[in-house]
Amino acid sequence: MEDSKNLSLWMQKHIFHVPIAAWTLHGEEMLQRAKSRFDMYILRKKLEEIERKSKDLLRFYESPC
Secondary structure, three states: OHHHHOHHHHHHHHOOOOOOEEEEEOOHHHHHHHHOOOOEEEEHHHHHHHHHHHHHHHHHHHOOO
8 A cells, every 4th residue: 555655656547547456455444545546456355265266276176086
């Protein structure tokens, strides 16, 4: 969130219209602040869920048929 005031990010978002992501957000308060400054949000809880699903998928493909 500290980078949200960075000039280069401001230029990317407002001049070149590049979507800007905020990560890793911890909680509702950070999400609410990020919504006014960023286009995409990555929450810590969601990252943990993605990591768990990825490990499950890897185990599936690594298991002998």
